[in-house]
Amino acid sequence: xxxxxxxxxxxxxxxxxxxxxxxxxxxxxxxxxxxxxxxxxxxxxxxxxxxxxxxxxxxxxxxxxxxxxxxxxxxxxxxxxxxxxxxxxxxxxxxxxxxxxxxxxxxxxxxxxxxxxxxxxxxxxxxxxxxxxxxxxxxxxxxxxxxxxxxxxxxxxxxxxxxxxxxxxxxxxxxxxxxxxxxxxxxxxxxxxxxxxxxxxxxxxxxxxxxxxxxxxxxxxxxxxxxxxxxxxxxxxxxxxxxxxxxxxxxxxxxxxxxxxxxxxxxxxxxxxxxxxxxxxxxxxxxxxxxxxxxxxxxxxxxxxxxxxxxxxxxxxxxxxxxxxxx
Amino acid sequence: xxxxxxxxxxxxxxxxxxxxxxxxxxxxxxxxxxxxxxxxxxxxxxxxxxxxxxxxxxxxxxxxxxxxxxxxxxxxxxxxxxxxxxxxxxxxxxxxxxxxxxxxxxxxxxxxxxxxxxxxxxxxxxxxxxxxxxxxxxxxxxxxxxxxxxxxxxxxxxxxxxxxxxxxxxxxxxxxxxxxxxxxxxxxxxxxxxxxxxxxxxxxxxxxxxxxxxxxxxxxxxxxxxxxxxxxxxxxxxxxxxxxxxxxxxxxxxxxxxxxxxxxxxxxxxxxxxxxxxxxxxxxxxxxxxxxxxxxxxxxxxxxxxxxxxxxxxxxxxxxxxxxxxx
Numbered sequence: 001x002x003x004x005x006x007x008x009x010x011x012x013x014x015x016x017x018x019x020x021x022x023x024x025x026x027x028x029x030x031x032x033x034x035x036x037x038x039x040x041x042x043x044x045x046x047x048x049x050x051x052x053x054x055x056x057x058x059x060x061x062x063x064x065x066x067x068x069x070x071x072x073x074x075x076x077x078x079x080x081x082x083x084x085x086x087x088x089x090x091x092x093x094x095x096x097x098x099x100x101x102x103x104x105x106x107x108x109x110x111x112x113x114x115x116x117x118x119x120x121x122x123x124x125x126x127x128x129x130x131x132x133x134x135x136x137x138x139x140x141x142x143x144x145x146x147x148x149x150x151x152x153x154x155x156x157x158x159x160x161x162x163x164x165x166x167x168x169x170x171x172x173x174x175x176x177x178x179x180x181x182x183x184x185x186x187x188x189x190x191x192x193x194x195x196x197x198x199x200x201x202x203x204x205x206x207x208x209x210x211x212x213x214x215x216x217x218x219x220x221x222x223x224x225x226x227x228x229x230x231x232x233x234x235x236x237x238x239x240x241x242x243x244x245x246x247x248x249x250x251x252x253x254x255x256x257x258x259x260x261x262x263x264x265x266x267x268x269x270x271x272x273x274x275x276x277x278x279x280x281x282x283x284x285x286x287x288x289x290x291x292x293x294x295x296x297x298x299x300x301x302x303x304x305x306x307x308x309x310x311x312x313x314x315x316x317x318x319x320x321x322x323x324x325x326x327x
Numbered sequence: 328x329x330x331x332x333x334x335x336x337x338x339x340x341x342x343x344x345x346x347x348x349x350x351x352x353x354x355x356x357x358x359x360x361x362x363x364x365x366x367x368x369x370x371x372x373x374x375x376x377x378x379x380x381x382x383x384x385x386x387x388x389x390x391x392x393x394x395x396x397x398x399x400x401x402x403x404x405x406x407x408x409x410x411x412x413x414x415x416x417x418x419x420x421x422x423x424x425x426x427x428x429x430x431x432x433x434x435x436x437x438x439x440x441x442x443x444x445x446x447x448x449x450x451x452x453x454x455x456x457x458x459x460x461x462x463x464x465x466x467x468x469x470x471x472x473x474x475x476x477x478x479x480x481x482x483x484x485x486x487x488x489x490x491x492x493x494x495x496x497x498x499x500x501x502x503x504x505x506x507x508x509x510x511x512x513x514x515x516x517x518x519x520x521x522x523x524x525x526x527x528x529x530x531x532x533x534x535x536x537x538x539x540x541x542x543x544x545x546x547x548x549x550x551x552x553x554x555x556x557x558x559x560x561x562x563x564x565x566x567x568x569x570x571x572x573x574x575x576x577x578x579x580x581x582x583x584x585x586x587x588x589x590x591x592x593x594x595x596x597x598x599x600x601x602x603x604x605x606x607x608x609x610x611x612x613x614x615x616x617x618x619x620x621x622x623x624x625x626x627x628x629x630x631x632x633x634x635x636x637x638x639x640x641x642x643x644x645x646x647x648x649x650x651x652x653x654x
Contacts, residue, residue, distance in 0.1 A: 020588040024469045101651050126654045128462075131638045134653050135455075138614040138641040139607075142351045185600075251594075260610055261347045264574070264602035271598075273512070275591035280466075283587055287465040307639030307649050311458045315465040315634075322634050324428050326461050327453045 003029040004293045006286075007060060007088070009080060010070035011035045011042055013155070013248065014093065017282030018068050019049075025286065027316045031064050061087050065296075066289040069093075070282070072159050078103060082110040085118040085303070089292045091285050093123040095156050098224050100126070108303035117296040119304045122288045123281040124272055125149070129254050131306050132270040136256030140266055143258020146184045148197055150174035152250025155277060160225045161202050164218050166210030169238060171245045173201045176252065184255050187265035200231040203245055205238050250277035287314040330356040331620045333613075334387060334415070336407060337397035338362045338369055340575070341420065344609030345395050346376075352613065354643045358391050388414050392623075393616040396420075397609070405430060409437040412445040412630070416619045418612050420450040427453070435630035444623040446631045449615045450608040451599055452476070456581050458633050459597040463583030467593055470585025473511050475503035475524050479577030479604065487552045488529050491545050493537030496565060498572045502526045503580065504557075511582050514592035522555040529560045532568050577604035614641040 006028050008015045015033065022030045032050040035042060039051035052060070057067075067084050069092035071077050077094045084090050085107050094103050100121055111118040121127065125147070133145055150173065157172040180197050183190045202219060206212055216233040219226055236244075256268040274280045288306070291313035295304065312319055317326070333355050335342050342360065349357045359377040362369055366378035379387070384394075394411050396419035398404050404421045411417050412434050421430055427448055438445040448454065452474070460472055477500065484499035507524045510517045517523075529546055533539055543560040547553055563571075583595040601607045615633070618640035622631065639649055 017588065024587070026468075097654065100654050101647070104650055121654055130654045134642045134644075134649060135614075135638050138617070138643065139610050141353075141643075260351070260606040261344065261603060264606055266602060266607050266610075267578075267598075267600040269596075269598045269600075271594075271596045273594040273596075275593060276588060279587040279591055280593050283466050283593075287462075290465070305639075305646075305650055305654055307642075307646065307654070308637050310635050310637045311462050312632075312634030315461050316468075317461075319632075319634065320428070322461055323431055323632055327424065327427050327448055327457045327632055327634070 003027055004290060005029060005031045005063060005065045006289055007032050007034060007057070007064040007067045008070055009034045009054065009057070009067055009084060010076065011037070012070065013278035014282050014285075015068075015070035017276070017279035018070055018286060020279060021283040021286040024283075025316065028286065028289065032060060057084070058087055064088060066091060066292045068282075068285050068289060070285075073156060074159060074163065078106075081118065081120065082106045085110040085116050086114045087116070089116050089296045090118045091122050091288045091292050092118075092120055093127075093281055093285060094121045095123065095126055096224065097126065104303050104305070112302045115299075115301045117292045117301055117304060119288050119292050119295075119306070119309065121305055123284050125252065127281075127284055127306055128270070128272070129252065132254040132268075134307060136254065136268045140256050140258035140260070140268060142260070143256045143266070144189050146192065146197070146255045146257070147252065148176040148181055148255075149252040150176045150198060150250065152252070152274070152277060153245070153248045154250065155248065155281075157200065157225055160222060161204065161219055164215055164222075166207050166212075166215045168205045168207045168210075169241055170202060170204040171241065173203075174250075175199045175201060181253060181255075184257055185267060185269070187257050187267060189257055194228050195230050198229060200226060200229045202231065202233045203236050203241060204233055205241050206235055247275070248277045250274050250280075290314055290316065330354055331617060332356060332358045332390060332392045333616055334359050334361060334384070334391040334394045335397055336361045336381065336384070336394055336411065337403065338364070339397065340605035341609050341612075342395075342397035344603070344606035345397055345613060347606060348610040348613040351610075352643065355613065355616065359387060384411070385414055391415060393418060393619045395609075395612050395616060397612075405433075408445060408447065409433045412437040412443050413441045414443070416443050416623045417445045418449050418615045418619050419445075419447055420454075420608055420612060421448045422450065422453055424453065431630050431632070439629045442626070442628045444619045444628055444631060446615050446619050446622075446633070446636065448632055450611050452579065454608075454611055454633055455597070455599070456579065459581040459595075461634060463581065463595045467583050467585035467587070467595060469587070470583045470593070471516050473519065473524070473582045473584070474579065475508060475582070476579040477501040477503045477525060477577070479579070479601075480572075480575050484527065484552055487549065488531060488546055491542055491549075493534050493539075493542045495532045495534045496568055497529055497531040498568070500528045500530075502528055508580060508582070511584055512594055512596070514584050514586075514594060516584055522557075525556065527553055527556045527558045529558065530563050530568060530572055531560060532565050533562055574602060575604045577601050617641055617643065
């Protein structure tokens with residue numbers, strides 16, 4: 001069987017995680033990594049993988065089945081996904097929840113026009129958590145749904161704080177409230193706002209001479225990312241950041257609590273506990289690359305989300321094998 | 328918007344749960360319940376729902392969009408699903424894992440021939456647990472997968488203890504081992520047999536004057552059922568049995584533990600804690616009835632499993648709404 005040929009756009013933590021995730025599959029091979037940086041500077045371990053400047057990606061139209069877009073949601077993906085979806089099947093991890101409808105529309109236009117399949121907003125949230133929110137509600141419609149994030153370093157939120165003027169470097173942790181989780185698991189169905197469920201804690205290295213009060217204020221009032229949350233901002237040194245905050249753990253919980261029949265409490269829970277958020281997110285992207293390849297082979301073109309992808313499409317196993325050994 | 332018209336075949340605990348689950352939806356209505364019993368004897372609360380003898384089901388071909396098959400897997404469904412799939416779209420909860428391939432084949436033949444959609448083996452195991460076993464493996468292929476069942480009432484084991492001499496009545500709960508779960512959650516990847524993962528707890532009402540020590544010994548040494556497990560036997564009164572053990576709780580955990588990249592442990596977990604096993608299973612069937620209806624509208628005929636159904640198909644919400652509010 002010929003392998004699914006994968007390209008990676010962007011060689012940050014997510015792109016590096018994708019390289020590792022592809023190694024764990026038996027049905028995919030990595031063809032090339034595309035970067036804005038000088039290809040020579042990428043220093044790839046595997047001599048069979050090419051490093052290519054992003055501007056030459058169109059030369060690889062016939063050599064790559066699915067392009068994994070590993071850029072950031074703030075500025076990279078809104079441009080890159082429509083651009084690459086006009087040439088390749090794509091999978092991305094666009095995670096600016098509020099902008100998904102317009103992002104979907106622009107990607108769908110490019111993909112539909114060019115007969116490609118583009119699965120957007122893949123990962124764990126958006127992604128696996130989104131699936132579980134919808135399935136839990138569909139099955140237990142009378143219930144309440146709770147999403148808790150953390151404890152973990154959020155890539156999207158860390159990117160956001162690093163873009164603030166005067167910030168040299170920084171990380172953001174999301175901390176779920178244990179008390180709130182236990183109240184939900186007990187079937188109590190409490191009313192909980194986002195601030196009741198989490199705190200956000202930032203560790204910031206400021207540029208020399210930067211206005212720390214202005215940085216703190218800009219972070220705490222940032223819409224979508226921080227404005228609705230209780231946020232702490234701590235200033236630390238570059239050395240402290242390296243020593244104490246160089247890993248990227250994350251995780252969280254989706255819990256649906258509902259009553260059925262007379263008064264029977266039913267608790268549905270999905271959770272992740274991740275040592276490496278980018279490596280896990282990349283593993284999800286890689287699994288959905290399989291789905292993008294298959295959907296495209298079936299001429300199911302256009303933009304898709306995880307809601308449009310049947311679970312069997314992300315597995316390397318045949319439908320027959322899944323029925324026999326996994327159902 | 329016209330509602331999806333549902334029929335229920337079989338009015339045991341699962342069928343009754345389906346009646347309750349349909350009440351919680353806004354896009355479905357229950358048309359009729361089909362039973363082998365005298366329709367008069369069913370005593371339905373809702374005057375708009377008809378009770379019909381199962382032999383007259385074919386009269387309802389134009390009045391029902393999806394038939395929920397709520398019979399048992401041992402003898403009912405192997406006959407009923409192919410029979411009803413030749414006339415209706417169907418959803419069933421066939422759960423004899425070893426016989427799924429031949430069951431699938433006979434249902435697929437009937438459904439394909441008659442242009443119906445039949446989703447088989449729906450519920451939580453098989454069903455939601457099956458989905459999570461496959462998705463977890465697809466995303467974390469290097470890992471190990473663990474399924475734990477319970478805390479839950481096991482019908483087969485309860486039957487077994489009730490057959491012991493001197494036992495008047497009793498129930499058996501399967502309890503997942505907390506120690507084993509914690510070992511898995513820690514990323515240790517232990518080798519665990521079924522008996523390492525589960526304990527068994529029995530609540531027994533003894534006949535008057537019965538030898539309790541002999542009962543306890545007979546239960547604990549019963550081959551296959553108890554001998555290999557850590558088993559507790561508690562003696563209680565008939566009143567206590569009625570008061571504390573008349574529900575059918577169940578649940579369990581699917582956990583995938585894997586390493587990615589250098590040495591990062593990633594834990595994926597799905598769990599259910601159910602006060603009523605039949606009511607939850609019925610709620611899953613009802614959600615998948617929506618998928619059967621839609622797949623059939625799109626002329627995707629034949630037998631399907633949960634692996635073939637994209638998550639969006641079981642939700643009453645539009646794809647646009649899901650992207651905007653849930654992704």
